[in-house]
Each structure stands twice: as C-alpha cells, then as structure tokens.
Amino acid sequence: MLETSARLLRLLSLLQAHREWSGAALAERLDVTPRTIRRDVDRLRELGYPVNASPGTGGGYQLGAGAELPPLLLDDDEAVAVAVGLRTAAGQGVDGIGETSVRALAKLEQVLPGRLRRRVSALNAFTVPMLRGPLPSAADPAVLTELANLCRDAERLRFEYRDHEGTPTRRTVEPHRLVCSERRWYLVAWDLDRADWRTFRVDRITPKPPHGPRFAPRTPPAQDLAAYVSQGVSTRVYAAHAVVRLFASVEEAAERISPTAGTLEPDGPDTCILRTGAGSLDVMVIHVMLLGFEFEVLEPAELTEAIGTASGRLARALARSSARAAEPVPRTPDGAGRTPGTPSGPGAAS
Numbered sequence: 169m170l171e172t173s174a175r176l177l178r179l180l181s182l183l184q185a186h187r188e189w190s191g192a193a194l195a196e197r198l199d200v201t202p203r204t205i206r207r208d209v210d211r212l213r214e215l216g217y218p219v220n221a222s223p224g225t226g227g228g229y230q231l232g233a234g235a236e237l238p239p240l241l242l243d244d245d246e247a248v249a250v251a252v253g254l255r256t257a258a259g260q261g262v263d264g265i266g267e268t269s270v271r272a273l274a275k276l277e278q279v280l281p282g283r284l285r286r287r288v289s290a291l292n293a294f295t296v297p298m299l300r301g302p303l304p305s306a307a308d309p310a311v312l313t314e315l316a317n318l319c320r321d322a323e324r325l326r327f328e329y330r331d332h333e334g335t336p337t338r339r340t341v342e343p344h345r346l347v348c349s350e351r352r353w354y355l356v357a358w359d360l361d362r363a364d365w366r367t368f369r370v371d372r373i374t375p376k377p378p379h380g381p382r383f384a385p386r387t388p389p390a391q392d393l394a395a396y397v398s399q400g401v402s403t404r405v406y407a408a409h410a411v412v413r414l415f416a417s418v419e420e421a422a423e424r425i426s427p428t429a430g431t432l433e434p435d436g437p438d439t440c441i442l443r444t445g446a447g448s449l450d451v452m453v454i455h456v457m458l459l460g461f462e463f464e465v466l467e468p469a470e471l472t473e474a475i476g477t478a479s480g481r482l483a484r485a486l487a488r489s490s491a492r493a494a495e496p497v498p499r500t501p502d503g504a505g506r507t508p509g510t511p512s513g514p515g516a517a518s
Contacts, residue, residue, distance in 0.1 A: 172208075175200070179208050180217065183231040184275050187321040190228040205229075218279060233279055244284060251276055251288040254309075270346060273309065274316040307353040307370040312346065314375055315355055319343045322382050325357065328374040338376070341366070342383045347397045349427045354397050358386055365389040367400045398427035399443065406445030408452050410471050414440050415462040424459060441466070449474040 175198055182189060182197060191202045198205070209219050209229060220232045254273040277285070318325050325343045328336050341357035348354075353370035365388075390396035403409055414421050418432050418440035425432060430444030442459075446452040453474050456463060465472045 176208055176211060179205070180212060183219065183229060184278070185320070187317070188228045188230045194229065231278060233281060247276065247280060247284055248287050251280065251284070270312050270316045274313050274320070277313055311370060311373060311375060312353060315343060315346055315370065315373070318379060319345060322385050323380045324383060325379055326376045328376055329368060330372045342386065344385070344388055345393050346370070347393055349394070349398065352428070354401070356389070356393055356397065367397055394427070395431060398431050401428050402430045403443055403445035406447060408447065408449050409443070409445050410452055410456070410468065411466040412442045412444070412456055413464040413466055414442050414459070416440065421461065450478070453478045
C-alpha cells in the first residue's frame, strides 16, 4: 500500500512537470507496466485529479482543469488565498520567492476550476497594494504563468517586444527559464531570428498566440542563469565595461550593489571583484565613486586615465572654491560687511 501511494505521488509529480506524457514514457520512468499506469491514473481520477487521456500512437496523459478542485490539494477558500498570494508575490517579485511563486502558480492554475479562477481574477483586479517606494514596471502574473508553462513544455513563444524607447518588434523564441531580480522579471530564450541567446524583460513582453511547435531544449548559455542575466543587464548591455577591486567583503558590497548594477565575486576576506558597465567611461567614474568603497581599477587602463582627468578637474574646482572662501569680505562705507558678489548702492535688493 505504501509503495502504491508513493508511486501515485511520483506519477502526479510527473504529470505536473510536463504538459503531456505517453503511457510508455511514464511506465519507463516509474519502472512499471503500461497496465499499472492505467490503473494508477484511474486511482488519481477517483481522488479528484483531472487526468485526461488521448488514444493512439501520438496520445498520452495530461493533467487538466476539472470541475472540482482535487481534494488532496486545498479547499476552495484556501486555493483562492494561495493563488492570490502567489500572483502578488510573482507580480511584485517578493525577495527570494518570486521564481518559486511562478512555478507554484503554474501548477495550481493548471487544475484550478473556472469558478475559482474568476474569484482570483476579481480579487487581483480590484485590489491595490500599498508598497514602500515606487514599484518598477511589474510583470503581469498571467504572462508570467504563460511563459513558465511554455518553458516547462518546451514550446516556441511568439510575442511583441518593446525596447527601452518603446519601439515594438515581433520575436519568435525558444523560451528556457524565467529569472527574477529586484521585483523585475527576465526571460532567457533562444532567439530564432538572431540565432543567439537573448534576455527579455517580461514587463515588455506581449504574447501573441498561437504558440508552438515544441522544440528540443538547447544547452543553456550558462549554468548560473542568475549570474548570466545579472551580467547581461549590468554589463554587456553597456558600451563601457570595467573590472574593479573593492576594498570590502563581498557580503558588505552586496548590501549596496544590486545584481542589476554589477556582478560581484569574492577576492579574499576583505576585498571583492566588481564587473560592471556604463554608457561611457566618464559615467563609469561617477558610478564607481558613488558606490562608497575604496577601490582599485583592474581594467581597462582607460578608466584609470578617466579617473585622473576627473581628479584633476575636481582638485581645480576645490582650489577655486577654497580660494573664493578665503577672500576678505568687502566693507561698505558704513563699515558693514557684505558677501562678495552681492549688489550694493542705490537700487540694490534689500
């Protein structure tokens, strides 16, 4: 009995992981016969899980939406509460749980009955969150769920994409993963027209169904996709790049430097390496200075020259300001002092 229950849970997990499975593939994964798979599917249906089956050589099993919520998950009110919470966490990128929220939301909405979906949509449509500070362009939870399902099922995605100037383009990609950073979502995908990996901001994506067909997943551009996206949005997108040693631990630096401002790697207990980008070397000087850490430029050499130029300009400005502050205050005929540059005599402002 325990073995059968464990197998049912594994079967349910497999059905949630991919959109459709053949009976032979499920039998191979669970090391049982196709007949056992058919019996286990019947047991899941008895428990309330809506498992659809299509006959023929191209058929298989698919977990679908049913008239009733499967009893082993949640009751109606709990399901609505969880779905609303997951949508809120996904749309606002709650720190540390954003990506998990999207995965869980995709699984829950897959089996959520229509009447409960309408309740969830109403709550989200007529609820206004009060947040601390401005909210960056939030990704639509419905779009996030759609993208997550396409990544899971390895289906091509067609969408309209707006660049930072608002110019739209039509794109066709093979979606791979969603990455969340600071309440902003990014899609890592293989761009078919450009034959290369690209990173897209989800809040700029408008899906244009129908999607498909399915594709064979490619080797991702990096093992650490979070670092890959961070480097893309903080460094590769800019004309000027720099590598700087900061005289602070990587933990201390991470408190001030977000993943969208640069990538950090440890360089000993009290130093770390920052890789970052900017529109120009002059802007890079300001960017590094405003970090608030002592630093050393590792590359490029041109950044050191730009810092020298800025240092000289600042030194001359400081010298002029200091000299002006040291000038004696002019005296008026009655002996009263006035600030240099202040008008005097008839018609002077009082």
